[in-house]
Amino acid sequence: MRQQLPRVPKDRIGVIIGAKGETSRAIHKAAGCKDFIIDSDTGDVDVVWGDVGSYDPVKAMKLPDVVKAIGRGMAPKAAISLLDDDHFFELVDLRDYVGKRSNQQRRIRARIIGRQGRIRKLIEQLTQTQISIYNSTVVLVGEESGLFAARQAIEMLAGGSEHGTVLGYLERDRKRARLDSKSLDAHQERATKAKPSAAFDTLVPGLADVSQRRQRRMKASQVDPEDEDAVSEMMVLADDERIQWEEE
Numbered sequence: 035m036r037q038q039l040p041r042v043p044k045d046r047i048g049v050i051i052g053a054k055g056e057t058s059r060a061i062h063k064a065a066g067c068k069d070f071i072i073d074s075d076t077g078d079v080d081v082v083w084g085d086v087g088s089y090d091p092v093k094a095m096k097l098p099d100v101v102k103a104i105g106r107g108m109a110p111k112a113a114i115s116l117l118d119d120d121h122f123f124e125l126v127d128l129r130d131y132v133g134k135r136s137n138q139q140r141r142i143r144a145r146i147i148g149r150q151g152r153i154r155k156l157i158e159q160l161t162q163t164q165i166s167i168y169n170s171t172v173v174l175v176g177e178e179s180g181l182f183a184a185r186q187a188i189e190m191l192a193g194g195s196e197h198g199t200v201l202g203y204l205e206r207d208r209k210r211a212r213l214d215s216k217s218l219d220a221h222q223e224r225a226t227k228a229k230p231s232a233a234f235d236t237l238v239p240g241l242a243d244v245s246q247r248r249q250r251r252m253k254a255s256q257v258d259p260e261d262e263d264a265v266s267e268m269m270v271l272a273d274d275e276r277i278q279w280e281e282e
Contacts, residue, residue: 099123107168
């Protein structure tokens, strides 16, 4: 099956091909496709998949995002990580906030990047994502937990929020995520902690023996009468069991 992928801008064709075709081979191998074809003149990209069952359909679904991310300025290594099950892709179009005015787009890009790239680096660190800004678009790659917060931060900046407000939001979100993680770990630890079953039995003399006999009777009542081995095992008396014969 042949599938057409998003076209790569001409100034990014060399990046997706890589030195001596290194990047295209890496994508080919990571996706598990039969063939990965890039037109070095137009930027058109096609992929050929093998027979059904010979490739991962999830990777086939994610591969267009890999090409789109590289075409929008993302480093190839980060873009290829999208093929992992726990990595996802988000794209924010700045034109949705400032229209097609190039001077306004430059202003928003500058706010997102910050002086010497500080704001973008802080967003990446606080959300464990990778961010690429290309023309009027912002591409984000990362795990789902941090990706939502990173997109919110970009949209807040594009909408006019101050840097301090955005970074404060990200700090609160990170603290909340840590608390949720600790709460989940504590819950799992309590759930798996063994409960001492004999703690109460030892307080009352003979109670443990009675409990064992009751368990044996319950087990015996569940024996399949057609199962001769199970019936024979049930008939074997324990050390504390006796049979008494009485006449009525």
